[in-house]
Structure formats: structure tokens, C-alpha cells
Amino acid sequence: MKLVSAKVPVSTVWTSPDAPRDVDAPAIAAQPDVAAWAKAMDTETRLGLHGRTLTQLLFAEPVLVRSERDGWSEIIAPWQPSSADDLGYPGWVPSSHLGELPGAATAPVAVTVPTAQLFAEPGDGHLADLSFATVLASVDHTDGFTRVALPDGGSGWLADSALRPVDSPASPEDRIRLGSLFLGLEYLWGGTSTYGLDCSGLVHAVSRVLGQRIPRDAHDQCDALEHIPTDEAGPGDLYFFGRPDQKVHHVGFVSPAGMLHASETGKRLENEPLLPERRQTLVATARL
Structure with a gap:
């Protein structure tokens, strides 16, 4: 296996190279337009992603390549722990979405806003829009901007106002504040990005911003985290x-x-009372 990284802002991970439908073409293009893909899907089309999509990779996220065929790479995402593989989350992505690891791997910073503009120079030369929860190595600072290491040996600049050091102290209230950025966002099966989230994708992405690497899927999160009595739960618990x-x-x-x-039943990200029908299926409460 070789270690590479995602070189596009968001790469959707599929169950197989045959999983994408015609409607999914924007998501698997060499330069994917995940925003347009998500916007174009109605509810029925979104539900059709079950059994097709698994998760998403964000820009510069490390990836292990297990095999390649017909323009696709069988990968493992080590930043997304999973019971499906000891090394990380498995699946398939277009090989065109992958590049060399960034040259630096220290002083990581995370994007804390829905989208952050990546520039060639501080505030100038727009390169890309990066999703919330993108984590990059910082290598320099000047005048309110941070220079970050990019895949394939390049570098770029992000506004400090869009970032936080991953190792900064975090509070339970930070989880609610960051999650609330996406109130009203449409549910997306397998989503871990600004353009669509599923339930465990929301928890995983917020945790990544706050420097916690937790499993990707809900059942694995439940197995891995510290359980607490439900009557002791407070904001930011699960x-x-x-x-x-x-x-x-x-x-x-x-x-x-x-x-x-x-x-998924409400079709979007919500902050609402714990309804009786939900409470009937509540099986555990955990603390991050």
C-alpha cells in the first residue's frame, strides 16, 4: 500500500467503482463539484445513495491506496476509524482525486467555517473553497493569514479567522456552536462535509475540528466512547x-x-426536543 492524500476539496467514497449513477457525475469528475451534485438531488435521489456512498474525504486527508483499476483506487481512510478495517475506513474513490502527501505534517489547523477560501498569496489568487473540518499543516503566518502545506508539494494561504489550531482547548459548548453552523442543511448519506452531513458525519466532523479523532459510523462511535448515565448528560454529549x-x-x-x-427522517440538520418516539429507541449516552 502507498500513502497519498486527497487533492480535491471533497472526494466522496463509494462502495465500488460501479456504484455511482449518471446523476452522480459531478461528484466523481476529476474536479468534483460536490455542491452542485448535492443541490441537484431531490429526496428520492438522495435516498438512492444507500448502498452506494460510504463517507467523504476532505482536502489533504491522508489515504492508503490498496489497489487500482480502471481509473479508481481502493482506499483506506486512516483518519476515520472503522470496525470494517483495522487501518481505517475502506472504499473506492476516483484516482484523479488523489495526490502526494503535503510536505509538512506539524502545527495542524482546522477550518471552522462552512467554507474557507484558499489563496495562492494572502488574500489574493483564489485556488479553492475548502470545507469545514479540513485539517492542514500550518507552516507560516503573516498579517492575519496562515500559510498551509498542500498536496503535491504546493502551499496556500487561509484567513486566520477561518481556522483554529487543532490542539487548542475545546469545550462541550464548542460542539453545539460548531454543529449549529449547519442547521437546515439537507441530510446526505455518507456526508462529512459542508455540502451534506449524515448523523455520524456531523459528530465526526465537529470532533475533527476540535482535535478528537473518533470513529466514522454511529455504531463504532457508540462502541468506542465512554458511556454515561443518561440523566447525567449535558450539552455536547451524545x-x-x-x-x-x-x-x-x-x-x-x-x-x-x-x-x-x-x-434523515426530517431530511435536514435540526435542533429539536427529544421526541417520545426517539426516546423509545435511545440505547446509550456517551461523552466525548
Whole structure:
């Protein structure tokens, strides 16, 4: 296996090279337009992603390549722990989405806004729009901008106002604040980016921004995290939901309103009371 990185802002990970449909062409283009792809899908088309998409890679995220065929790479995402593979989350992405690892790997900073403009020079020469939860190595600072290492040996600049050092102290309230940036965002199966989130993708992305590397899927998050009594839960903790003799299928942040979560049934990210029908399937409460 070789270690590379994602060189596009968002690369969707698929179950196989045959999984994408015609409507998914913008997501698998050499320069994917994930925003246009997500916007074009109606509810039925989004539901059709079940069994097709798995997760998403963000810009400069490290990737292990296991094999290649017909323009596709079988990959493992080590930043996304999974019970499916000891090394990380497995799946397939277009090979055109992958490049050489950035040259630096120190002083990581995370994007804390929905999208951050990447510039060739401080404030000038727009290169790309990077998604929330993108993590990059910082190599220099000047006049309110941070220079970051990019895939394939380049560098670029991001406004300091869009970033936080990954190792900065974080509070439970930070999870609610960051998650609330996406209230109203449409649910996207397999989504971990600004352009669409699923329930565990929301928890995983917010945790990444705050310097915590946790599993990608809800059932793995439930297995990995410290459980607490439900009556001790506070904002920023996690509720997990499941049905008898089945894997945990849903997760949300405990919030003052009840629960902040990406709801597939509600079709969007919501902050709402914990309804009785939800409470009936509440199986665990955990602390990050």
C-alpha cells in the first residue's frame, strides 16, 4: 500500500467503482463539484445513495491506496476509524482525486467555517473553497493569514479567522456552536462535509475540528466512547439510538433544546426536543 492524500476539496467514497449513477457525475469528475451534485438531488435521489456512498474525504486527508483499476483506487481512510478495517475506513474513490502527501505534517489547523477560501498569496489568487473540518499543516503566518502545506508539494494561504489550531482547548459548548453552523442543511448519506452531513458525519466532523479523532459510523462511535448515565448528560454529549438486536443506527448531540442532529427522517440538520418516539429507541449516552 502507498500513502497519498486527497487533492480535491471533497472526494466522496463509494462502495465500488460501479456504484455511482449518471446523476452522480459531478461528484466523481476529476474536479468534483460536490455542491452542485448535492443541490441537484431531490429526496428520492438522495435516498438512492444507500448502498452506494460510504463517507467523504476532505482536502489533504491522508489515504492508503490498496489497489487500482480502471481509473479508481481502493482506499483506506486512516483518519476515520472503522470496525470494517483495522487501518481505517475502506472504499473506492476516483484516482484523479488523489495526490502526494503535503510536505509538512506539524502545527495542524482546522477550518471552522462552512467554507474557507484558499489563496495562492494572502488574500489574493483564489485556488479553492475548502470545507469545514479540513485539517492542514500550518507552516507560516503573516498579517492575519496562515500559510498551509498542500498536496503535491504546493502551499496556500487561509484567513486566520477561518481556522483554529487543532490542539487548542475545546469545550462541550464548542460542539453545539460548531454543529449549529449547519442547521437546515439537507441530510446526505455518507456526508462529512459542508455540502451534506449524515448523523455520524456531523459528530465526526465537529470532533475533527476540535482535535478528537473518533470513529466514522454511529455504531463504532457508540462502541468506542465512554458511556454515561443518561440523566447525567449535558450539552455536547451524545445520544445513540438503535432497535432490538440491531446495530446503533443514529446519533446526535445532546443540546439545551434536546438534540442537535442530522435527521434523515426530517431530511435536514435540526435542533429539536427529544421526541417520545426517539426516546423509545435511545440505547446509550456517551461523552466525548
